[in-house]
Amino acid sequence: MADRGASALSLPDDWPAHADSALALNRMGTFDWDLGTGLMTMDARAHEVFDVLPEEYDDHPETLGLRVPPGEARRLDAMVSQALKDGSENYGAYFRVRCRDGTLRWTHTQGYIRRDETGRPRRIIGIVRDATPELAESEAHSRRLMGDDVRLDQSSVIQMATAALAHARTVQDVIDVIKDTHGLTHLGATSLVMGLVEAGRIRLIAEGPTGSFVPGTDVTGIDEPYPMSEVVRTLSPRFIESPEEFAAGYPILWPHITDLKITAAAYLPLIVQARPIGAMGLLYNDRQGFSAEERNILVALGSSIAQSLQRAMFYEQEKDIAQGLQQAMLPRTIPSVRGADVAVRYRAATIGGSQGRDIGGDWYDLIPLPGGRVGAVIGDVQGHDTHAAAVMGQLRIVLRAYAAEGHTPATVMARASVFLHELDTDRFATCLYAEADLATGVVQVVRAGHIDPLVRQTDGTCRRVTVAGGLPLGLSAEFGSLEYPVSTIELDPGHTLLLCTDGLVEQPGADLDDGMRTLTSLIASGPEDVKRLADMLIDLAEERGGDDDVALLLLHRRGMDAPQTGGRLQQHVASGDPEALREARRMVRTAVRAWGARDRAEEIVLVADEMITNALMHTEGASIVTLRSLAGGRRLRVEVEDSSSALPRRREAGDSGVSGRGLLLVDLLTDDWGVEARGGGKCVWCEFEVAQGT
Structure with a gap:
C-alpha cells in the first residue's frame, strides 16, 4: 500500500515549474526598468505583447512610442510619475497597443517600485500581458446581461471621455484623446473630422482617415454647403443616417468621400457659453441610424469636448504670451567676446508629459566688462509661470547693471539678493556669476544656491569644480547672510567653462551627484566646438523631456587667438x-x-x-x-x-x-x-x- 501511495504521488522531473514558465502560460512578459540609466530590458514574451521585434527595441522606453498611441503614453507617464512621487510600492493600468497591422489591442501592466534606504526609487520590475481576451469576455458578459442592442449608458461614455480629456492641455491633445483612447472605440465611429471657428471661417484641424482630405476644405466659410458649416450656423447637431441622405444633403462633399464607404455620420456643434467655437464630425461605415439614447450621448460628448477645446485654446494663448514674455526677458543677442567662443541655449519645460511648453524662470546672460573681462551669468527663478518670467527679467537687468558698474562679484550677488528681497514677490532664485579675465584666464566665481560649474580641458576630460556658495538670492537678504565667498578658477587656453541650470542635470530617480557625473561624461565625449556641444546637450534634454526648463552657457577660451599677457x-x-x-x-x-x-x-x-x-x-x-x-x-x-x-x-x-x-x-x-x-x-x-x- 505504501508503494502504491509513493507511485501515485511521484512528481514530474520539472516540478516545481520555473517562474518564467508560469508567466508564459499566463501570456505575461517581464521588464526591468533602471531609473538611473533610463534603460528598460524586456524578455521575449514582452516583445510579443508590444508587437516589436528584438532588433527594433534598443532598451529605451521611448522606442515603444511606435506601438503606444500618444494619448495612452501620456496617461501611463502621468500614472508612473505619480506613483514614484507619492511613495507607492506598485501601480497597475490597462492601456492599448497599436499592432504593426494597425489594429489596437488592450494590454495590462503591473509595476513594482524598488527604492533604496533613503526612499528614492531606483528600479521598476513588472509584467505586461495581452488583456484583449479578458476585456472581450467581460464586454460579452455585459452584453448578455443587458442585451445586444444596449450600448454603454450615457454617463459611462461621458465619464470615460471626461477622464481622458482632463489630461489634454493643447488642441492636438484633445484630438489625440478622441482618436486614440476611448472615444472612437466606444462610439463605434471610424474616423473624426474637426474644425475651429476663426474670424467667421472654419479651419480644419483634424481631417479624418489618411488620404481622405477634400481639396478646398482646409478653410471654409460658415455659409458654405458643408455639414460642419451648417451645425455652426444653426447651433444644432446634424445626424445623417444613410449614404443616400448624405449624398442628397451635401452633393458637393459626397463625391469626394464615397471611397470611405460612409454609411452614417454625426456632426456636432462645439458650443461654449452659447457661442460656437468649432464643429466635430464622427463618420461611421458599419451602421445606419441613431437611437435617441445615442443622440443624447453624442450631444453630451460634444459639450464635454467643447469645454476641453476652449481650455486648450486658452492654454495655448497663455503659453504663446508667456513664451513671448520670456523671450523678451532673455538677451536678444549675445555679444562677441574677444578671445573666446560663446554658446547659449534655452529649452522650455514640458509639463505633465504633454507636448505643450511651459514658461520658466531660467536665464543666462553675458556681460562685457572693462579691461577685456566678461561676466557670465546663469540663474533660475522659482516657479513656472509668467510671474517667474517677470521676476527673472527684472533680476537679469539689475544684476547686469550692478556688474557693469564695476562692483566685485560678491557685491554684485549681494545687491541682487537685496533687490529680489525688496520686490513684491515671494520667489527666490539660484544664481552663479563668473567674472573672467580672458587675458590671464583668471575666473572669479560666486554661487548663490546654484549648482557648480563644469570645466572641460583641452584633452576633452571634464570635471566638476566645487565652488563655495551662499544662500539663494532673496533668501540671503531675508536671513541677513549677504557674505558670498569668491572662488577662483584658472581657465587655460583651450578650456571651456560650462554653466547650466538643474534642468539639464536632474533626472527622475537619480540624485544630483549622479546627474553631474552623467553630464560630465556626456561633455567629455561631445564635440569640441562649443556651439555643436551646446546643440548636443540641449537635444538630449529635449529627448529626455522633463518638468523643468533648461538654460545653458558655454565660454571657451581660445588658444592662439586669445589675448596673451606678457x-x-x-x-x-x-x-x-x-x-x-x-x-x-x-x-x-x-x-x-x-x-x-x-x-x-x-x-x-x-x-x-x-x-x-x-x-x-x-x-x-x-x-x-x-x-x-x-x-x-x-x-x-x-x-x-x-x-x-x-x-x-x-x-x-x-x-x-x-x-x-x-x-x-x-x-x-x-x-x-x-x-x-x-x-x-x-x-x-x-x-x-x-x-x-x-
Whole structure:
C-alpha cells in the first residue's frame, strides 16, 4: 500500500515549474526598468505583447512610442510619475497597443517600485500581458446581461471621455484623446473630422482617415454647403443616417468621400457659453441610424469636448504670451567676446508629459566688462509661470547693471539678493556669476544656491569644480547672510567653462551627484566646438523631456587667438605717501624697459605720472596703479583706479601754465584712453601700441 501511495504521488522531473514558465502560460512578459540609466530590458514574451521585434527595441522606453498611441503614453507617464512621487510600492493600468497591422489591442501592466534606504526609487520590475481576451469576455458578459442592442449608458461614455480629456492641455491633445483612447472605440465611429471657428471661417484641424482630405476644405466659410458649416450656423447637431441622405444633403462633399464607404455620420456643434467655437464630425461605415439614447450621448460628448477645446485654446494663448514674455526677458543677442567662443541655449519645460511648453524662470546672460573681462551669468527663478518670467527679467537687468558698474562679484550677488528681497514677490532664485579675465584666464566665481560649474580641458576630460556658495538670492537678504565667498578658477587656453541650470542635470530617480557625473561624461565625449556641444546637450534634454526648463552657457577660451599677457604689475599708492608714489613711478619705468617699449618710454612714463598725480590731487583715499602687457607684448595698458565716482574733466590751464593740461597730454600721447565705473569709484585707463622687440 505504501508503494502504491509513493507511485501515485511521484512528481514530474520539472516540478516545481520555473517562474518564467508560469508567466508564459499566463501570456505575461517581464521588464526591468533602471531609473538611473533610463534603460528598460524586456524578455521575449514582452516583445510579443508590444508587437516589436528584438532588433527594433534598443532598451529605451521611448522606442515603444511606435506601438503606444500618444494619448495612452501620456496617461501611463502621468500614472508612473505619480506613483514614484507619492511613495507607492506598485501601480497597475490597462492601456492599448497599436499592432504593426494597425489594429489596437488592450494590454495590462503591473509595476513594482524598488527604492533604496533613503526612499528614492531606483528600479521598476513588472509584467505586461495581452488583456484583449479578458476585456472581450467581460464586454460579452455585459452584453448578455443587458442585451445586444444596449450600448454603454450615457454617463459611462461621458465619464470615460471626461477622464481622458482632463489630461489634454493643447488642441492636438484633445484630438489625440478622441482618436486614440476611448472615444472612437466606444462610439463605434471610424474616423473624426474637426474644425475651429476663426474670424467667421472654419479651419480644419483634424481631417479624418489618411488620404481622405477634400481639396478646398482646409478653410471654409460658415455659409458654405458643408455639414460642419451648417451645425455652426444653426447651433444644432446634424445626424445623417444613410449614404443616400448624405449624398442628397451635401452633393458637393459626397463625391469626394464615397471611397470611405460612409454609411452614417454625426456632426456636432462645439458650443461654449452659447457661442460656437468649432464643429466635430464622427463618420461611421458599419451602421445606419441613431437611437435617441445615442443622440443624447453624442450631444453630451460634444459639450464635454467643447469645454476641453476652449481650455486648450486658452492654454495655448497663455503659453504663446508667456513664451513671448520670456523671450523678451532673455538677451536678444549675445555679444562677441574677444578671445573666446560663446554658446547659449534655452529649452522650455514640458509639463505633465504633454507636448505643450511651459514658461520658466531660467536665464543666462553675458556681460562685457572693462579691461577685456566678461561676466557670465546663469540663474533660475522659482516657479513656472509668467510671474517667474517677470521676476527673472527684472533680476537679469539689475544684476547686469550692478556688474557693469564695476562692483566685485560678491557685491554684485549681494545687491541682487537685496533687490529680489525688496520686490513684491515671494520667489527666490539660484544664481552663479563668473567674472573672467580672458587675458590671464583668471575666473572669479560666486554661487548663490546654484549648482557648480563644469570645466572641460583641452584633452576633452571634464570635471566638476566645487565652488563655495551662499544662500539663494532673496533668501540671503531675508536671513541677513549677504557674505558670498569668491572662488577662483584658472581657465587655460583651450578650456571651456560650462554653466547650466538643474534642468539639464536632474533626472527622475537619480540624485544630483549622479546627474553631474552623467553630464560630465556626456561633455567629455561631445564635440569640441562649443556651439555643436551646446546643440548636443540641449537635444538630449529635449529627448529626455522633463518638468523643468533648461538654460545653458558655454565660454571657451581660445588658444592662439586669445589675448596673451606678457605681465601684470600693480602698486597701491596711499594718499600723502611720497615713498609709495616714487615706487609707482619706478615700477612704470622698469616695466616699460622690460616689456620692450623703449621707443615710447618717455610718453608712457609722463602719462602714467600725470594720471597718478591727478588721482591723488583730486580724489580722497588711495589709488591702485596697474600695468598690463597685452596682445603678446604689442600693447601696453596703464590703469589708475580710485574711490571717487567724479569723472575727470578738462580745465583751462592756470596762470602759471602748469595746471589743467593733464587730460590734454593723455589725449595727445596715447593711442586710446577712457574711464570705467568700478564699484563705488572709477578707473582711468590708457593704452599704447608698442613695437615688439624694440
